[in-house]
Every structure is written in structure tokens, then in C-alpha cells.
Amino acid sequence: MKVRGERDVNSYVLSCSTTKEAVVIDPAEPAAKILAQMEGLSPRWIVATHGHPGHVAGKDEIKEATGAETAMHVADGKLFLRSADRYLVDEEELEFGEFRLRVMHTPGHTPGSLCFLVGNHCFTGDTLLAGGIGREKPETDLRQQLISISTKLARLPLKTALYPGHGAVTNLENELRTSPVFQPMRQ
Ligand SMILES: [Zn+2]
Numbered sequence: 153m154k155v156r157g158e159r160d161v162n163s164y165v166l167s168c169s170t171t172k173e174a175v176v177i178d179p180a181e182p183a184a185k186i187l188a189q190m191e192g193l194s195p196r197w198i199v200a201t202h203g204h205p206g207h208v209a210g211k212d213e214i215k216e217a218t219g220a221e222t223a224m225h226v227a228d229g230k231l232f233l234r235s236a237d238r239y240l241v242d243e244e245e246l247e248f249g250e251f252r253l254r255v256m257h258t259p260g261h262t263p264g265s266l267c268f269l270v271g272n273h274c275f276t277g278d279t280l281l282a283g284g285i286g287r288e289k290p291e292t293d294l295r296q297q298l299i300s301i302s303t304k305l306a307r308l309p310l311k312t313a314l315y316p317g318h319g320a321v322t323n324l325e326n327e328l329r330t331s332p333v334f335q336p337m338r339q
């Protein structure tokens with residue numbers, strides 16, 4: 153089988169060291185590699201920042217292996233014909249152990265793009281990458297994406313660490329200072 157999708161999608165596994173409950177953010181391929189990261193953990197959620205193929209390619213395999221619930225925004229569920237156990241809304245919180253994953257609806261890259269916040273760690277999918285943004289035609293509404301970035305992400309505390317769907321980890325302060333995305337706001 154060939155999976156159509158992007159290469160080198162970042163998947164993240166977060167876990168509570170007390171309860172071992174875990175969340176997978178963007179279940180990419182190969183699923184076996186992600187499953188190996190979850191040894192000894194009890195996955196509760198498999199969440200997708202958006203419905204682009206590369207970001208969800210390992211979803212079904214990881215769900216089958218772990219029994220965790222899958223979740224995404226309904227708009228991307230419809231657009232990309234993907235099913236989930238739960239459809240997330242803005243400001244909702246998912247619990248895993250002693251932590252809470254806060255859902256931020258940040259439409260633009262896709263209509264159902266989400267960012268997830270855990271403490272001062274923000275998982276931005278393709279909404280905001282280090283030094284730029286993710287753009288894919290035809291789904292991307294660039295204007296809407298920039299509004300989401302400026303009204304939601306740019307208002308997080310400066311020290312917020314950013315974990316994008318591709319490329320390097322960064323932080324908000326650094327992006328505000330150096331990224332071309334924020335150039336108009338600096339002038
Ligand atoms: Zn994407």
C-alpha cells in the first residue's frame with residue numbers, strides 16, 4: 153500500500169510520568185516507530201492538528217494497537233473524509249494524567265486546523281513552522297491563517313515553546329523576532 157502524504161511529519165508523544173497516561177499528536181507513519189515510543193505508557197488520545205494525509209497516516213494502526221480515542225476538528229473530518237471518536241472544539245480540554253491538553257481552533261492552513269497547548273508547550277501543526285508557515289493548496293486560506301496566528305498564537309506568553317508539524321522546535325519569542333510571518337507586525 154502506498155500512503156499519499158507529506159514526508160517528515162513530526163509526531164509527538166506526551167506522557168504523565170505519574171500515571172503514564174499519554175497523548176499522541178499527529179500520528180504519522182511509520183506507526184511502529186511511534187508505538188515503540190509508547191512502551192509502558194497508557195495512551196488515552198490520538199489527536200490530529202489537521203487532516204492532511206501525512207499527519208494522520210498512522211492513526212488507525214496506533215488506535216488498533218492502543219485502544220486510544222482519536223480526535224480532530226470536524227471541519228477537517230468532513231473535508232478529508234476522516235472519522236474520529238471525538239470532534240474537538242475551541243477551548244476544550246483533554247485530560248491525560250495530571251496534565252491538560254487545551255484545544256485551540258486555528259483555521260487557515262485547513263478549516264479544521266488545531267493547535268494544542270500543554271502548559272507552556274504549544275503544538276502548532278502546519279499553522280506555524282519555525283521561520284514560516286505551512287501552505288498547501290487548495291485548502292489553505294492564507295489570510296485566515298495569519299489571523300489565527302496573530303489573534304491566538306502571538307498572544308501566548310513569549311516563552312512558549314513551539315512544536316511544529318514539520319522541521320525544528322522553536323519558541324514564540326524567537327519567531328516574533330525573526331520570522332517573516334511576523335514582519336508586518338514589527339513595522
Ligand atoms: Zn498540512
Ligand SMILES: [Zn+2]
Pocket residue numbers: 158161204206207278286317318
Ligand atoms: Zn504538514
